[in-house]
Amino acid sequence: MAFTLNVNGAPHVIEPGEGEEDIPLLYVLRDHLRLNGAKYGCGVGQCGACTVLRDGAPVRSCLVPAASLQGREVTTLEGLRAPEGTLHALQKAFLAEQAGQCAYCIPGMILSAAGLLRQKRSPTEADIRTALDANLCRCGSHNRIVRAVQRAAAELAE
Numbered sequence: 001m002a003f004t005l006n007v008n009g010a011p012h013v014i015e016p017g018e019g020e021e022d023i024p025l026l027y028v029l030r031d032h033l034r035l036n037g038a039k040y041g042c043g044v045g046q047c048g049a050c051t052v053l054r055d056g057a058p059v060r061s062c063l064v065p066a067a068s069l070q071g072r073e074v075t076t077l078e079g080l081r082a083p084e085g086t087l088h089a090l091q092k093a094f095l096a097e098q099a100g101q102c103a104y105c106i107p108g109m110i111l112s113a114a115g116l117l118r119q120k121r122s123p124t125e126a127d128i129r130t131a132l133d134a135n136l137c138r139c140g141s142h143n144r145i146v147r148a149v150q151r152a153a154a155e156l157a158e
């Protein structure tokens with residue numbers, strides 16, 4: 001049955017195929033809406049590569065049935081930019097700190113950090129490490145990622 005999904009401020013009518021009634025949000029974002037920011041890593045909620053925001057809080061889009069999100073607001077990496085295209089402070093900071101090596105984990109890291117900064121404008125390093133603890137980075141970029149979040153928090157606090 002068709003349902004409406006609000007993504008990045010716009011409503012989308014989604015018509016799942018036969019047998020896809022419980023289709024996870026990640027597949028709807030990537031395959032139906034062509035929003036490829038959220039990545040498929042493990043598919044079972046263990047890596048964080050697929051993280052997006054649901055009403056401002058990070059969720060694993062590989063685990064959340066898309067149809068359960070009617071009336072909620074989903075934000076993906078693509079939706080963090082300002083409407084005229086200006087990058088979000090986090091996106092700029094991750095580039096400035098060269099936080100990504102392969103960058104596969106970076107969209108999930110940025111969305112998890114965005115959720116943190118919505119709750120806490122001036123997080124400590126420990127806050128950042130805790131918020132990103134469940135987002136895995138196989139390249140070992142953690143320290144650069146933490147520095148990027150600190151840089152973004154400082155910019156947003158100005």
Ligand code: FES
Nearest residue numbers: 041042043048062
């Ligand atoms: S792909 Fe969703 S947590 Fe790994």
Ligand code: FES
Nearest residue numbers: 101103137138139
């Ligand atoms: S930069 Fe490669 S997985 Fe994090």
